[in-house]
Each structure stands twice: as C-alpha cells, then as structure tokens.
Amino acid sequence: STIYNGIKVETFDYNDSPKDYFAFLGRMSPEKGPKQAIAAAKTAGVKLIMAAKVDAVDQEYFKKEVEPLIDGEQIKFIGEVDHIGKVALLKDAKALLALIQWEEPFGLFMTEAMACGTPVIATNHGSVPELVRHGQNGFIVENTPEAASIAIHEIGQINRRNCRKIAEEQFSIETMTNGYLKAYRQIT
Numbered sequence: 534s535t536i537y538n539g540i541k542v543e544t545f546d547y548n549d550s551p552k553d554y555f556a557f558l559g560r561m562s563p564e565k566g567p568k569q570a571i572a573a574a575k576t577a578g579v580k581l582i583m584a585a586k587v588d589a590v591d592q593e594y595f596k597k598e599v600e601p602l603i604d605g606e607q608i609k610f611i612g613e614v615d616h617i618g619k620v621a622l623l624k625d626a627k628a629l630l631a632l633i634q635w636e637e638p639f640g641l642f643m644t645e646a647m648a649c650g651t652p653v654i655a656t657n658h659g660s661v662p663e664l665v666r667h668g669q670n671g672f673i674v675e676n677t678p679e680a681a682s683i684a685i686h687e688i689g690q691i692n693r694r695n696c697r698k699i700a701e702e703q704f705s706i707e708t709m710t711n712g713y714l715k716a717y718r719q720i721t
Contacts, residue, residue, distance in 0.1 A: 534716040537663075538639050539709030540700070544616070545648035547697050548624035554580040555685065556626035556651070558619065558642045561587045561595040564635035566656070571602045573630060573654075573681030580607055581630065584614045584622050624649035628671065628688045631655040632681060640664055647671075648700040650693035654684045664704075670696040 555574060559565040567583065574581035583603070587595045603610045614622060623629065629646035637659035644664065646653055653671035655661045665671045671691060672684035702708065 534712060534719070535663075536709055536712035536716060537704055538641055538644070539706035540641065540644055540648060540704055542648045542697075542701050542705045544620070545645060545700075546620055546624045547648075547650045547693075549650060549693050551627045551651070551693075552625040554582050554626055555654075556622050556629050556646070557581060557583040557585065558622065558629060558646070559585055559631075560591065561585045561599055562591045563594060563598075564633065564637075566630075566632035566634050567599050568602065569632035569634065569656070569676070569678070569681070570630040571599070571608050572678040573632060573685060574608060576678040577682035577685040579627075579685055581609070582622060582626070583608070583610045584612065584618065585610070586613045619645065620649065623651050626651050628652045628654050628685070628691075630681065630685075631661070632674075632676070633658050633661070634676075635659065637661065644700055644704040647696040647704070650697045652688055652691040652693065652696050654681055654688070666699065670699045 557570040623646045631653050639660050643653045653665050655665050656676045657673050665673050667673045674680040674684050
C-alpha cells in the first residue's frame, strides 16, 4: 500500500484571496531549488518571499550562490519561520515555488501549501507527480525559469478551494490513519 504522510489540515488557514507574491519554503540547499525559484520569479517579474533554514552544511552555498540574488525588494528572504509564520506565508502566497532538484521522497511543504489553498508549481522530481495534479492543484513544469514563469502567469487558473479539498481528502492525518488501518487489516 502507498500511504501518504498526513498533516493536521485544520491547523492551516485557508485563504481564497492571496496577496501579490509567490513563496519559497524549505532549506537553503541546492536540492530544494532556491536559485531556480529566484530565477523563475525574476523571469516572470513577480515578487518572491523566501522562508528557509540555512543549515551549517549549506552556509557556503547560501552565501555564494543564493544571497547575492536576494535584493530585499523583489526577492525577499525572511529566514526560518515557526508554524504561525509558515501558515501566514503560505496562505497569502499566490503559489508555492517548489522547483526541487532532487528525488524528493514526499514533500510535506507542498501539502501544507495546498492545505492553505495555495497551489504548487513544481519540477517533475520524486513524489511531485503523486502530490501535484497538473492543472488542478498546481502545475508540474520543466526545469527552466521560462517554464516556471509560464506557470506563474497561469496560476490564476487553479481553484484554491480545490487545493484545500485535495489536501483534506488525500493528505490529512485521518486519511493517513485510515490507510494504515486498511493496510494492517489486509496483512492480518
């Protein structure tokens, strides 16, 4: 059985009226794609707010590769956020840019965005095709700033209520628990 990680969907505020920015949430590491998110935002001419942890192992990468691209205006870095800060960032964003560069095994941050009603624009790596339904709760894009830019400009086509519904139906703790119970019953 495939059982997806569950989140407490009710702890993520739904918002149908986002502000005028896109979000990046994660670690400032090459595999999470912060440079790709910045390139996409710059190509599309949109504001990007980045909330991320900078682990000791990623300090040099951040200082050399990412920090010089942050201008504090179009590209803003707010550092690491707690749950309240994460919800505020995600619920008000037009979309989450998840331009990952590795085979992400799940991507909890994507389901958290969806729980806020925020669609996800992601590259086709790892679990992305299982989480993002292209055209329904986000877009799966090629790994270029131009492809992500097109999705950024088309994000208004995604129904934010549908993003929340998918999070509730597929990625809630209840769905996860029921999945485990069903799997256990099948093997006993």
